[in-house]
Amino acid sequence: MLTHVVTYAPEEPVHDAAIEDINKEAFGPGRFTRAAYRIREGGPHDRALSFVALNGEHVVGSVRLTPILIGKTSAMLLGPLAVRPAWKKQGIGAALMRMSMEAARLAGHKLVILVGDEPYYAPFGFRPIVGHQIEMPAPVEPSRFLACELTPRALKDVQGRVRHAGIDGQ
Numbered sequence: 001m002l003t004h005v006v007t008y009a010p011e012e013p014v015h016d017a018a019i020e021d022i023n024k025e026a027f028g029p030g031r032f033t034r035a036a037y038r039i040r041e042g043g044p045h046d047r048a049l050s051f052v053a054l055n056g057e058h059v060v061g062s063v064r065l066t067p068i069l070i071g072k073t074s075a076m077l078l079g080p081l082a083v084r085p086a087w088k089k090q091g092i093g094a095a096l097m098r099m100s101m102e103a104a105r106l107a108g109h110k111l112v113i114l115v116g117d118e119p120y121y122a123p124f125g126f127r128p129i130v131g132h133q134i135e136m137p138a139p140v141e142p143s144r145f146l147a148c149e150l151t152p153r154a155l156k157d158v159q160g161r162v163r164h165a166g167i168d169g170q
Contacts, residue, residue, distance in 0.1 A: 004055070006092060008099060011050040011062065018059035019052070026082035035138035035162075036079055036115050040066050042164025049076070049103045053083065053092045060087040063096040065104055065112070070134055071160020075111040076104050097124050101148065110154040113147045113162070115140050124148060133159040 011019070045066040053061035061083035065076045078100065083092045101124055104112055114121065115136075118128060126146040132155065136145070149155050 004087075004090065006060065006087070006090070006095075007054050008051055008095060009054060011047050011052050011064070013047075015052050015059050015062070019062045019064075022059065022062060022082045022084055023080050025084065026080070034115070035136040035140050036077060038137045039068060039077055039162055039164055040064075043067075043166035046076070049100055049107060049109075051096050051099045051103075053087070053096060055087070060084045061092045061096055063093075063100045065100055067165035068113070068162055069160075069165050070111075070113070070158050070162050073111070073158045073160070074109075074165065075113055075158075076109050077162070078112050078114040079116065081116075093120075094123075097121075101125070101150070105150045110151040111147060111149060111158070113145070115144050116146060118143065118146060121146055121148075125150075129155070135161045137162065 045064040049065040051063055052059050063078065063081040065078055068075050068077045081093055081096060101112065113129070114126065118126065125148040127148070128143055129145045129147045130142075134145075147155055
């Protein structure tokens with residue numbers, strides 16, 4: 001029997017295999033072709049801004065933030081955010097979102113982008129990126145390309161190709 005006690009913690013390397021299983025379960029093999037995944041291939045995510053939901057020692061959800069550049073502007077890419085099916089609809093994803101966004105803000109980050117469903121992410125401050133010259137490395141449905149300004153007007157004048165912050169010269 002599952003006990004539905006959930007705790008939250010910063011992600012650690014010991015969580016990697018379980019997180020990969022959760023992402024495989026949630027997004028399937030098609031995740032490797034998505035624009036956000038292509039960016040994440042460029043280097044590591046920021047473990048200090050990435051969190052897991054735990055039931056005992058079992059990872060039941062996770063969220064990651066990855067450092068990126070949009071042109072010359074530093075930002076963060078949120079995702080994947082995933083919760084095991086048996087644990088959905090309990091507020092775990094929302095709690096992970098709040099933790100990661102607050103950690104990013106406290107770390108001095110100004111802008112977070114993601115590809116996802118606006119109705120889910122809007123309560124966390126995400127809005128469609130409309131009228132900006134921001135290019136993802138693969139096609140993205142415009143209504144699903146979202147940004148959250150952690151400081152006012154952080155998106156102003158941001159333009160260019162999105163890439164992992166560890167990759168220069170692209």
